[in-house]
Amino acid sequence: MAIASDKILKYEPVIGLECHVELKTVSKMFCGCKNEFGGEPNTRVCPVCLGLPGALPVPNKKAIELTIKAGLAFGCDIPQFSKFDRKNYFYPDMPKDYQISQYDMPLCKGGNVLFWLENDERRHCRLNRIHLEEDTGKSTHAGSADGRLSGSSYSLVDFNRAGVPLMECVSEPDLRSAEEAVGYLEALKRTFVQLGISDVKMEEGSLRCDANVSLRPVGSTELGTKTEIKNMNSFRSVRLAIEKEIERQRGILESGGRVIQETRGWDESAGDTHSQRSKEEAHDYRYFPDPDLSPLEFSPGWIDGIKKSLPATPYSKYAHYVDDLKMPSRRAAQLVDAPYLSDLFDIVTTRHDNPPQPISFMNFLLGDVAQKMNELGLSGPPEGVSSLWSVPASGAAFVNLLDNGTITSKAAKDLFPRVWSGEVLTVDVIEAEGLGQVSNRDEIKRFVDDVIANNADTVAEIRKGKDRALQFLLGQVMKASRGKANPAMVSELLREAIGSG
C-alpha cells in the first residue's frame, strides 16, 4: 500500500513584503509640523496636515532625497520624472479622505535587496518599487473589550502622525521562508539606519510590514492564491505569522481545499491569524495626478551626487568581513549592525598606514568600545570628543599597542576611557606612566614567588591535580602587578615554580 513519494505534492511558500517606513525628517511630508513620534494627541497639527478647507500641500524635499537614497542603496532605477497622485478612499483618520501617494511614476523602480541568513547563507530579493506618500492619523476605538472597532461605542483620532513622510517598499515575491522574510527586513532596517533614513522601529510603527503569502507545488512557476497578513509589530511576529500562515495554507491544500484570497490579521496574543476581509470588497482608489503638486523632475547630476555620497552597503561590508577578513559570521553581523563602529573599523583598517590586526581590532570594538558606548547610551562619538574618532590613526595606534604587546588587554580596558575622552596614547606615554606590559622574567618571578609563598594550600591542590586553581594564582599575580604582567609569561613561570608542567 506504499504510495510513491513523488505522488505527494510538495509545496513551496512564495512570499512578498510591502513595508511602510516613516522617514526621519525634521518636518512632515507636506507641511512644517514637527515629525516626531508620540506627543499629546493633536498637538503637532496645522491646517495642511489636518486637511482643513483651503490648505495646500508643499512637498518636503528632504523626504524625496531620502527615498531616492534608499533606492540607490538597493540599486533601483531612479527615473528622471516622477509625480504624486491622489489615492481616494474614505477613512476617519485620513484628513482629506484621499492620501497623497504615488501610482504609476514612483521615485524608485526595480532594485535588489541582498541579505544573509543566520547560518551565513546569502540571498537576494528583487524590489518592485519604492514610493513616497503621507501617513494617516491614528484611530483609537473606545468602549469595546479589545480596543477594536467592532463593538466600540466611539472612536478618537490623533492626527499627530497624519502627514508624516512614509516610504513604501514593495518587494517581488522572491522570498521562500519566514526566515528569509526576516533576513530581508533586517537588510532594509540596516540600510535605513545606516543612511539615517528612518528609525525603523516596528514597535513605534516607523516600520510596518504586510506579507503576501501563497503556496505552490515545488517546480511550478505559477503563483498560488495569496493572502495578505497584516498587524505584525515585531520581526518575531513577522516570522511567527508567516510560519503560521504557511502551515495553514499547507493544511488546506494537502486536504484538497482551496485558499481564499483575503486579508488576515495577526493576533499577537492568540499567536494566530484571523480573516479580516475578503478581496471582493476591494476599493477602486481612483488614482489621479495630484493637481496641487507639480510633476517632479530630477537632474541626472543631482541623482549622481546622492549616489556618490552613499557609503558601502551593510551587505557589502558583511561580505567583506566574512569572505575577505575571515571574521566569524555572527561577529561580522554584529559589527555591521553597529554602523558607527563598523565605519571606524573600515577607516582604521583601510586608511591607516600600520593597521591593527582586523580580528583583534573587531574584538576590541565590539568589546570595550561597545560596552563603553552602551554605558553612556551612545550610538556615535560623544559630543566634543574627536581624537580616536576623527583621527582614526590614534585609535589604530592604541589598538597597535595592544596588538604588539606593549599593553595588556586588562590595561587596555583601564586605559580606554582616556582614549575615549580624546587622549592620544603613544608608547612614550605608556612607558612614562609605567603602564606598559611587564615581560621582564625576573620582575615577574618576584611576583610569582610571593604569590606561591602566600598560597601554600592552593599550590598543594594544584600539585594534587586540581589544575583549574592555577587560574586563581594567575589572577593573584596579575593583581599584584597591577595588571601589567605579561599573562603568558606569568602562566609559564607559575607552572615552572609549582612543577606541574
Added chain:
Amino acid sequence: MADSLIEMTAAELARKVNAREHSAREIIDATFEHVRRADGEIGAFLMLTEELAREHAERVDARVKAGERLPLAGVPVAVKDNMCLRGTRTTCGSKILGDWSAPYTATAVQRILDAGAIPIGKTNLDEFAMGSSCENSALGVTRNPYDAQRVPGGSSGGSAAAVAGYESTIGLGSDTGGSIREPAAFCNIVGFKPTYGRVSRYGLIAFASSLDQIGPLTRTVEDAALAYDAFAGHDPMDATSVDVPHENTASSLREDLKGLRVGIVKEYQAKSLGSAIDSVYAQAYADLERLGAEIVEIGLPTADYGIATYYLIAPAECSSNLARFDGVRYGLRVEGNDMTETYDRTRAAGFGPEVKRRILIGTHALSSGYYDAYYLKAQKARTKIAADFENAFGACDVIASPAAAAPAFRLGAKSDPISMYLMDYYTIPVSLAGLPSVSVPCGWARPDDGDAEMPLGLQLTAPLFGETLLLGAAHAYERATLHAKKHSPRIGVRA
C-alpha cells in the same frame, strides 16, 4: 458725502486716505450705511464683518498717520465666501460647512489686507463655486443690481453684485471656468482672472485645483490692477504658485493700442449670439482698431471641445477635493448607525444638487475602466486647447471675444444644467489653457426676454504671464469707450 465715498474708485480712495483727506473709518462708516440700505435687495453678502472692518480701518488710519503709504489704504474689499479669513465663518455657499470658522487667512486675502484694504464681509457664491448664476448657493439669493429679476452671474456673483451695487470697491472672486469674468460681464464691471499660478490658492477652498485662480472684481481696470498687484506673487505655501518676477501692472497702464495685434477668433465669428449682441461685439472690435490695434483673424479649432473637456477635469478634481467634507472633523454631521451611514447622510444633507452632480460625474470619470476614456482623454484635449492658444499667440498679442454667451438671464430661467454650462463657452477654453484674461464692459443689449438693456463684457486674453500687456490694453479700451457709464444700477444706489 457718503455716496461720493462709496462711488469712488480704489485708486481715488487710497489717494485720499494716504493724503489724510479722508480716513478709512469714514469710508467704512459710509460703506456700511449703504450696505445696510442696499443689501436687503441685492443679497450680495452672506455675512458682514463690521467689527473686523472697524479694527482694520483703525489700524490703517494709524499706519497712515505714522507715515506709511498703502496702495489700498482704506479701500473696502468684499471677500467671496470660499476664501478663509481667520476667525470668520466660511461657508462656500454650502450647508455642509455648517458654522465652520476659518482658523487661518488665505494668502491673497492677507496680502490685500496688508496693502490697506478693509474686509467688509463675505459674499455669496454658487455652492463651492459651481455655477454661473449664484443660484446654486444654499444660503441665499443674490440679484443683479441692474435688474433685480436677473442673476448677477456666478460663481462670484456676490462679489460682482457688491461692487456693481457700490456696496464694495473691490470684490475678491475666484475663477475656475469663468466665475470672475462672467459675473463681471453680467454686472457691468471689470473681472480679471490672472495666469494660473500667479496668485496663491492657499486658503481658497478648492473646487478644481488645476483651474482655480483668485482675481479682482472692480469698477475700473486700474482698480483691478491695484488689487492684483497687492496679492500676486509667489507663495511658499502653494506649490503651484509660480516664482516668476511680478511687474507692477497699475503703473504701466496705457491709453492707446498702437502696435498691438488683436486676434479675433474665426470659429467664434461664425456663430451668432443674436444680431443686437453681434453688433455690440463688432463695434468693440472696431473700437480696438480705432485705438491703434491691428485686428487679425486667428483660429482656435479645438476651443469647441472646451466645455466637454472642462466638465470632465473639473468634476474629477472636485470629486476628490470635496471628499474631506465627511462630518468627521468639522462642519455638518448627520449621525448614522455606523461610519459609512454617517458619511452618506452628512453628504446627502450637506451638498446641493449641482455639487452632487459634479461629484458623481467626477467619480465616474476617474473610475477604473473609465479613466482612460474620460479623464485621460480630457487631459489630452486640454493640452491641445492650450497648444491652439499658443499657436494663435504667434500671430497676435491679445485675443478678443465675448465674455459670456448671453447677457444676464432671469432668475430661474436656466433649469437644465447644460444650458447653464454653455454660458461659459468663451471663458472655459482660456481657463483650461491657464491664461490671464479680463472682462471689460463693452456695451449694452436688450435680452430676448426683457425690455431694459443689460450690460455685455468683452473678454481680452493674453499669453501666460502677460498681465501687464493685458491690463494695459483693457485700460486703453475702457478709457476710450466708457460703456460702463451708460446706465446706473437700478437697485442699491440712490434708490
